[in-house]
Amino acid sequence: MKQVPIGVSARHIHLSPEHIEVLFGKGYELKEMKPLSQPGQFAAEETVRVQGPKGEIGKIRILGPARGNTQLEISRTDSFGLGVKPPVRESGRIEGTPGIKVIGPAGEVELDRGVIVAARHIHFHTSDAERWGIQDKQLLKVRVNGERPLIFEEVLARVSDSYALDMHIDTDEANAAGVQTGDTAEIIG
Amino acid sequence: MKQVPIGVSARHIHLSPEHIEVLFGKGYELKEMKPLSQPGQFAAEETVRVQGPKGEIGKIRILGPARGNTQLEISRTDSFGLGVKPPVRESGRIEGTPGIKVIGPAGEVELDRGVIVAARHIHFHTSDAERWGIQDKQLLKVRVNGERPLIFEEVLARVSDSYALDMHIDTDEANAAGVQTGDTAEIIG
Numbered sequence: 443m444k445q446v447p448i449g450v451s452a453r454h455i456h457l458s459p460e461h462i463e464v465l466f467g468k469g470y471e472l473k474e475m476k477p478l479s480q481p482g483q484f485a486a487e488e489t490v491r492v493q494g495p496k497g498e499i500g501k502i503r504i505l506g507p508a509r510g511n512t513q514l515e516i517s518r519t520d521s522f523g524l525g526v527k528p529p530v531r532e533s534g535r536i537e538g539t540p541g542i543k544v545i546g547p548a549g550e551v552e553l554d555r556g557v558i559v560a561a562r563h564i565h566f567h568t569s570d571a572e573r574w575g576i577q578d579k580q581l582l583k584v585r586v587n588g589e590r591p592l593i594f595e596e597v598l599a600r601v602s603d604s605y606a607l608d609m610h611i612d613t614d615e616a617n618a619a620g621v622q623t624g625d626t627a628e629i630i631g
Numbered sequence: 632m633k634q635v636p637i638g639v640s641a642r643h644i645h646l647s648p649e650h651i652e653v654l655f656g657k658g659y660e661l662k663e664m665k666p667l668s669q670p671g672q673f674a675a676e677e678t679v680r681v682q683g684p685k686g687e688i689g690k691i692r693i694l695g696p697a698r699g700n701t702q703l704e705i706s707r708t709d710s711f712g713l714g715v716k717p718p719v720r721e722s723g724r725i726e727g728t729p730g731i732k733v734i735g736p737a738g739e740v741e742l743d744r745g746v747i748v749a750a751r752h753i754h755f756h757t758s759d760a761e762r763w764g765i766q767d768k769q770l771l772k773v774r775v776n777g778e779r780p781l782i783f784e785e786v787l788a789r790v791s792d793s794y795a796l797d798m799h800i801d802t803d804e805a806n807a808a809g810v811q812t813g814d815t816a817e818i819i820g
Contacts, residue, residue, distance in 0.1 A: 518806035519708055530778050530809065562779070585784075589719050590751070590804075593782040595774075615779075617707035618807035620719065 444574050444629035446564055446609045448586070449479050450616040453516045455490060455502050455544070456509045465490060465546025472506040479608045480565060482507070493543040496525025511536060512544070512553060515560045517614045531558040532598065560612055563598040564629075565605035574629070576601065583631035584609065589620025593630070633763050633818035635753055635798045637775070638668050639805040642705045644679060644691050644733070645698045654679060654735025661695040668797045669754060671696070680734040685714025700725060701733070701742060704749045706803045720747040721787065749801055752787040753818075754794035763818070765790065772820035773798065778809025782819070 462470055472486040486504040492514060499520060513536055521528055526540045541553035564584070566576060576582070578601040584594045594615070609627050616622060651659055661675040675693040681703060688709060702725055710717055715729045730742035753773070755765060765771070767790040773783045783804070798816050805811060 517708075518809065519706075519802065591784040593784065595780040595782065613708065614803050614806040617803040620707065 446584070446607055446627050446629060447479075448616075448621055448623060448625045448627050449608045449610050450621070450623045451515065451560060451610050451612050453499065453502055453514075453520055453613070454485075454505050455492075455515070456505055456511075456513045457490075458510060458512045459508045461512045461544070461551050462508055464549045464551050465544065467548040470548075472504060472508070474506065478505065479606050481604055481606060488546075491545040492524065493545060494524030494526045497523045499524065512551070512556050514542060514544070514553070514557045515612075516557065517612045518559055519614055521557075521559065526557055528557040528559050530561050532561050532563070533558070560610065561598055562594060562609070562611045562615060563600050564607075564609045566599060566601045566607060567605050568601055568603045570607045571599070571601040576629075578602075582629050584627045585630050586611075586619045586621055586625075586627045588625060590618065592619050594627075635773070635796055635816050635818060636668075637805075637810055637812060637814045637816050638797045638799050639810070639812045640704065640749060640799050640801050642688065642691055642703075642709055642802070643674075643694050644681075644704070645694055645700075645702045646679075647699060647701045648697045650701045650733070650740050651697055653738045653740050654733065656737040659737075661693060661697070663695065667694065668795050670793055670795060677735075681713065682732040682734060683713030683715045686712045688713065701740070701745050703731060703733070703742070703746045704801075705746065706801045707748055708803055710746075710748065715746055717746040717748050719750050721750050721752070722747070749799065750787055751783060751798070751800045751804060752789050753796075753798045755788060755790045755796055756794050757790055757792050759796045760788070760790040765818075767791075771818050773816045774819050775800075775808045775810055775814075775816045777814060779807065781808050783816075 474484040475487045486506045489501045491500045539555045544551045580599040582597045584597045663673040664676045675695045678690045680689045725745045728744045729746045733740045769788040771786045773786045
């Protein structure tokens with residue numbers, strides 16, 4: 443049985459160093475609130491507000507550390523409320539995606555791109571991938587046996603020595619399946 | 632290929648005749664806005680507001696005609712915002728479900744039960760079911776090939792001479808799959 447822990451990603455944002463300074467002030471450093479499942483990643487104490495053409499959402503958690511490009515990851519449900527049409531994308535692939543206004547305590551940033559619905563994926567440490575014969579970028583079929591059982595197809599495998607085994611789905615996917623962080627999924631193909 | 636049209640059910644409410652009178656006034660009759668896929672069912676012009684312990688949602692569409700029991704159908708996502716914990720249930724099975732406050736222009740009703748997350752299901756006209764060898768209450772496996780392909784397991788078959796072929800999923804399920812009303816699902820088992 444190839445069992446994988448599930449991590450449900452609520453809406454969140456990654457910020458570039460420049461945007462952290464605009465939103466929180468010159469020389470500002472994010473404060474770590476708690477570590478995430480992937481080594482070195484953390485949820486910050488700070489949050490921002492985002493404003494789309496149709497609505498806004500407050501208290502969007504910032505995930506650190508800072509990244510090269512600012513990227514807002516929301517669910518499809520969120521996107522309807524905000525009035526933006528982000529594509530389903532792998533993290534980091536933000537070319538051609540819509541922008542949005544991001545509001546912090548010290549300033550605002552009008553992003554010209556960076557809003558995505560994150561494509562579900564599984565992080566494999568290289569040793570997990572070798573043990574199970576799974577290649578980086580392979581598309582997998584994964585059964586999630588929650589309150590409403592379903593099988594996710596085309597789940598992207600991401601393999602690295604710096605990853606910990608974890609399947610990331612968003613809140614729409616978690617709610618459709620009736621599962622939460624800490625539940626388990628099974629790779630079936 | 633056993634192909635079925637998808638109908639996405641947004642949050643909605645069915646009202647008993649008594650509750651229509653409390654919420655809209657003595658002798659009030661719902662006005663039909665548009666017919667639904669199931670014969671005789673309609674979306675009414677009227678909406679209500681519902682208030683849970685944590686939050687409220689306005690403009691909840693009433694589906695008519697009146698039913699024996701008032702029943703509010705919401706998504707799991709909605710339930711977190713309202714602060715209620717409805718089970719996933721087949722329509723009509725409201726024993727042991729949480730209540731909620733329903734607010735109309737003429738009055739309020741404090742339901743002691745009736746909030747559910749609707750279990751996904753397919754309506755079959757008897758002739759469709761016979762053609763495909765499907766029994767009432769059978770659990771089916773259904774592939775939905777949207778932006779994020781997945782297979783719903785344990786999809787309940789409901790067969791009647793008064794039904795039109797249609798698969799009902801909620802907004803969490805639609806958004807997880809990246810599909811909308813009018814898209815097509817395929818029964819695969």
